[in-house]
Amino acid sequence: MEKPWVEKYRPKTLDEIVGHEEIVKRLKKYVEKKSMPHLLFSGPPGVGKTTAALCLARDLFGENWRDNFLELNASVAKDTPILVKIDGVIKRTTFEELDKLYFNNGNIEKLFDGEYVETKNLEVLTVENNKVVWKPVKYLIRHKVDKILEVRFEGGKIKLTGNHSVMVFNENGELTTKHAKDLKVGDYIISFVSTLEGKRNELELNSKIVNTKRTVKIEKLEMDELTSYVLGLYTAEGALGFKNNTSGQIIFTFGYPKEKYLLNTVKSWAKNVNMPYYINLTSSGFNRNRYSAIQIRLLTTKLAREFSRYFYKNGRKIARNKRIPEFIYESQITSRLAYLKGLADGDGCGSWGEVVRISSVSEDLLVDIVWLSRISGIESSIFKDEVRLIWNGSMKYKKSDLLPAKMFIKFFEKISDRIKINWRYILRHQLYENKNRVSKNKVMTILNNIEVDKLTEDERKIYENLRNIASSDLHVVRIKEIKLLDYNDYVYDISVPNNEMFFAGETPILLHNSDERGIDVIRTKVKDFARTKPIGDAPFKIIFLDESDALTSDAQNALRRTMEKYSDVCRFILSCNYPSKIIPPIQSRCAIFRFSPLKKEDVVKKLKEIAEKEGLTLTPEGIEAIIYVSEGDMRKAINVLQTAASVSKEINDEVVYKVSSRARPEEIKKMIELALEGKFIEARELLYKLMIDWGMSGEDVILQIFREIPSLNIDERKKVELVEALGECDYRIVEGANERIQLCALLAKMCNMSKE
Incomplete structure (x- = not known):
């Protein structure tokens, strides 16, 4: 995938930076002397603060710059799936749903461009000692972004910001971070297949089942294999029927006579729990004149209502809203497998224990199946309208058996004289046919034949690490495609104390907590990085804290102490929009660099350079439009140019305003003038046109x-009144008022000004 143009055309060295001659001159002195104080970069967004920090690191450290430079800040999209525990109850959800739960009810702490809330009852899946485990979450964090990356990999996808880090294996088999913006097609990221224990063995109910002879009260359902299998069948084939909202039925429909055995299974279960039922033949498909289906109807109104609550999203009882009930995730492993078997027999094809495809019109259900199977020891992948389950021996290889070959080959090459078997023959495909992954069984065979007692201490550590990975639940999947998407919404992150990793995605991918802004991060991650010595001949390492004015007061105080403690091996570069939000003790420890908005000629020069390299025709009107929209923000200017280029090779003002959801300045001015002339209807019509058409x-x-x-062209006093009215309108919209009503009210105030 081609990188976003902001990254593709980002300057790589200080010499390539435009528009900040004095700042560049000062930074070059630091490179020349191999010495620098802590730095504070302040200025509006998109003027080169991050670029200057990256260029400084490259010029200082050369090829080792990535090892000596730590950058913090990022997040994932709101619709990203994640498996969590809330008050001990497992739930497959999304960050958007977590937002509603925690930000609506929590004690929200404000950040400059977002906010966070403490979560005392939330847990997520993470990795500890190469094992998949549950860990508590300290904070849920959110802020807004304009663009986001969609990373498609084998069996799923995930959407996240370019600065968000995913976890990968380095050459020594250690878990390390990599920014999403640095990923490319063919790279490997980490997933898991595990067998997590479940404790639930029954489901408490409050249902009365009535037939003609007696009333039976069921207080609980035993979550045995038969019950779980029937619940899986219901998820695949079941429906609910209510008459006058009082008489309810649970309905199973099967093909007749081919699937009569499934009906007999449901009938046996109904008898076991003393549940009344009746069976009838019915038509299905295109031929309504032939009995091609058979139904069993369980007569239980209250249980049907509980099914309505458990099995459907948003309460609408249609197939597109089907979900896996939360209690299934908590049940014992045998029950989870029986549930999946029922699902597969109802809506699947293939052979259980080999390969099974389960179809559904419910996208949420497909994601649910992936996560449930992954915590139940079955490899799963999601495709359009279906999930595939894969077992051992069902194919030539399983992706959940594969790890990167490079880290093993590097180690085996180094200790080749202490391996008792012909390891090169075992890994011949990886060595000579460019196979980049290797099965766990193959590497374990080699690892079991290493003369461990002849290894050095460092070699033995790598050996133990590789052995732990080969016997772990972790594996890698290959990236197939990366896209840059328009977004303009909240992105989210979570903080896992003393771990800072979590699984999320359609298929679970191991992510790093990259949006680390709280006090716990300053006390853990920053300190861990600062403790280690720089690689190469660099005299110190650099920690770059973007949007540092978003750090809480406690976090800044913790940062101040960290800066003092590790000043001999580490330098901090703090980037902020408002230096006044940085506490004085930190400001006094830093050399301050003030970045001003880029001059028009600097932005124009860069835009023309990019347009020429990309084969675009950039008209003078198009340039002026980009300048107007970007307001000296080079990042925004380049993003607008790239977005416009996806629409047309000729970039004119009409294309620019359309893709940036901005109106021409003259149209906005005309709307204001109409309102000030007392022409409310005409001004309102123009407002609606701007909001709908643009x-x-x-x-x-x-x-x-x-x-x-x-x-x-109005009196200065009226301009003041207009700004005051504008501020009130802005406040009301931000607080959640209807924006169309508030803007119409603003136009009405302008009309009243014309009468004064």
Whole structure:
């Protein structure tokens, strides 16, 4: 995949930076002397603060710059699936749903560009000593971004910001981080297949089942294999029927006579729990004149209502809303497998124990199946409208048996004289046919034939590490495609104390907590990095804290102490938009660099350079439009150019305003003037046109009105009144008021000004 243009055309050295001559000159002195103090970069977004830090690191450290440079900040998309425990109850959810649960009810702490909330009852799956385990979460964090990456890999996808880190294996078999923006097609990221124990063996109910002879009260269902199998069948083939919202039925429909054995299974279960039922033949498919299906109807209103709550999303009882009930995740492993078997027999094809394909119109259900099977010891992958389950021996190899070959080959090459078997023959495909992955069985065979007593201490550590990985639940999947997407919404991250890793995605991928802004991060991750000595001949390492004005006061105080303690081996570069939000003790320890918005000629020069390399025609009107939209923000200017290039090879003002959801300045000005002339209806019609045709949000409209106020030909006092009214409108919209009503009210105030 081609990198986003912001990264593709980002300067690599200080000499390539434009628009900040004095700053570059000062930074070059640090490179020349191999010495520098802590630095504080301040200025608006997109003016080169991060770029300057990266270029400084490259010029200082050369090829070892990545090992000596730590950058913090990022997050994942709101619809990213994740398996969590809330108050001890397992739930497959998304970050958007966690947002509703915690940010609506929690004690929210504000950040400059976002916020976070403490979570005392939340746990996630992570890795500890190469084992998949549950760990508590300290914070849930969110902020807004414009762009996001969609990373598609074998068996699933995940959406995250370019700065978010995923976990990968390094050459010594250690877990390490890699930014999503640095990933490329063919890279390997980490997933898992494990067998997590479950404790639930019964489901408490409060259902009365009534037939003509007696009333039977069921207080609980034993979660044995038969019950779990029937629940899996219901997920695949079941439906609910209610008459006048009082009489309920649980309905199973099977093919007749081919699937009559499934009906007999449900009938046996109904008898075991004393549940009344009746059976009838019915038609199905295109031929409604032939009995091709058979139904069993369980007569139980209250249990049907509980099924409505357990098996469906948002309460709508349709197949597209089907979900796996939360209690299934907590049940014992034999029950989980029986449930999956019922699902497969109902809506699947293939052979259980080999390869099975389970189809569904419910996207949530497909993701549920992936996660449930992964914690139940079965490899699973998600595709369009189906999930595939794969067992040992069912194919030539399973992806869950594969690890990167490079780290094993490197070690075996080094200790080749202490391996008692012909390891090169075993790994001949990896050595001579460019096979980049190897099965765990193959490497374990070699590891078992190493003369461990002849290894050095360092070699033995690598040996133990590789052996632990080969016997772990972890494996790697290959990246197939990476896309840059428009987003403009919240992204999320979670903080796992003393671990900072968690699994998320359609198929679980091991991610790193990259949006680390709280006090716990300063006390753990930053300290861990600062403790280690720099690699190469570098005299110190660099920690780059982006958006450091978003750090809490406690976190900044912890950072101050860390800066003092590790100043002999580490330098900090803090980047912020508002230096006033940085506590004075930190400011006094830093050399301050103030980045101003880039000059028009600097932005134009860069845009023309990119347009020429990408084969674009950039018109003068198009350039002016990008300058207007970006307001000196080079990052935004390049993003707008790339987005416009996806629409047209000729970049003019019409294309720019359309893709950036901005109106022409003259249209905004015309709307204001109409309102100030008392022409409310005409101004309102133009407002609606801007919001509908140009896709502008209320905040976008307010910002553009604010930019046009100075150029209005009205009395200065009215300009002041207009800004005051604009501020009130902005506040109401931010607080959640209807933006269209508030903007119409703003136009009405402008009309009243015309009468004064």
